[in-house]
Amino acid sequence: MDGREVLRFKLEELRRRHRSLDDAIAALEHSVAGRDSLDLRRLKKQKLALKDEISRLEDELTPDIIA
Structure with missing residues (x-):
């Protein structure tokens, strides 16, 4: 399992x-x-903290695309 799969x-x-x-x-x-x-x-x-963590992980998994 690679790092992205773990995330x-x-x-x-x-x-x-x-x-x-x-x-x-x-x-x-x-x-x-x-x-x-x-x-x-x-x-x-707690829900808000989870939402923040979810957003952080989504950002980490989504590559930045410079147009």
């Missing part, structure tokens, strides 16, 4: 975790107790 594998895992956090946030937002919750903010912060 692709890691990228897919991060995307799965991001979707999982999306589901957890939606469930928490629909619960009465979760409307203004510290847990909700924590999950959103």
